[in-house]
Amino acid sequence: MSRPPLVPPLKCQGIKTKLVSAIAKIADARDYSRWIEPFCGSCVVALNVQPKKALLCDTNLHIISLYQGIQSGKITAASAKEFLTSEGEKLKTQGEPYYYEVRERFNDAFTPLDFLFLNRSCFNGVIRFNRKGKFNVPYCHKPLRFAQAYVTKITNQIRQIAQVLSAVDWTFEVSDFRSTIAKAEAGDFVYADPPYAGRHVDYFNSWSDVDEDALAAHLGALPCDFLLSTWHSNEFRRNGAIDAVWSRAGFHMLKREHFYHVGSSEDLRHPMIEALVSNFPMTEQPEKAPEQPVLFAVEGKQITGHLRETK
Ligand SMILES: C[S@@+](CC[C@H](N)C(=O)[O-])C[C@H]1O[C@@H](n2cnc3c(N)ncnc32)[C@H](O)[C@@H]1O
Secondary structure: OOOOOOOOOOOOOOOOOHHHHHHHHHOOOOOOOEEEEEEOOOHHHHHHHHOOOOOOOOOOOOHHHHHHHHOOOOOOOOHHHHHOOOOOOHHHOHHHHHHHHHHOOOOHHHOOHHHHHHHEEHHHHOEEEEOOOOOOOOOOOOOOOOOHHHHHHHHHHHHHHHHHHHHEEEEEEEEHHHHHHHHOOOOOEEEEOOOOOOOOOOOOOOOHHHHHHHHHHHHHOOOOOEEEEEEEEEEOOOOHHHHOOOOOOOEEEEEEEEEEEOOOHHEEEEEEEEEEEEOOOOOOOOOOOOOOOEEEEEEOOOOOOOOOOOO
């Protein structure tokens, strides 16, 4: 089944919107009963693969709370619309100070809707927390951020996700990857998308060589299939873990090129080669991604590709 990908309401670094079709193609060729993601982030992959049963985990409790809120019906398209419209109006009239007021409020009470507001009005739509676990991304300097069309777009995303969640059996948990992977059983499929070592380091994303080794050991010992995505190389350097960790016997690797827009100017657009690693032979060579700039998420941009039928 081919249709435009579902875009989640949250933006996050390393979001795999551009890899969804390749991942879905590979997973679709495997037989599994439960999808497990130890690093679910924005959940864009699960939302598009749409397995019937899934365990979606991340250490970032704010992401998990938002999805749990949508799943339980506590957060709906209507409640998000009302919230973003009224908060957006205050941002419009009060500007930057209001963004920082919401940021402070969030860092006191940690409510999912404030998190959504900040994620969609902070600089570059990134998720970053300081060492004390406080959100610290500055303002995007767009007081008209929550114009009606933008609010409608976000609330439509929430509505679509609520529809998906009502038809599936998914569990969202705050969990370290070690505990998540330990829950995998024969017949599961684990998709792992860890933070890139040395990039985007923050409270929820400190990632070391020790973590990378531990992840490889946990994945290598799984009683089921796994697929991992990580960065392979860019024009400046190669990920040392590709040879040191992910090229071991029994692992298989595919490469896929796409573009990350890592700065504010078009000059800073850099091609990035992603690696997909598995413990089963991957027969399909993922196609080269269309060449277009990506600012973490490619909102509204269409990826053609195969999407998994819900089992
Ligand atoms: C590259 S992002 C995942 C992006 C996701 N696949 C997407 O497309 O949106 C990595 C995620 O790992 C989470 N994370 C970092 N360290 C972790 C750990 N030790 N255990 C579980 N999750 C972790 C981060 O909070 C982040 O959401």
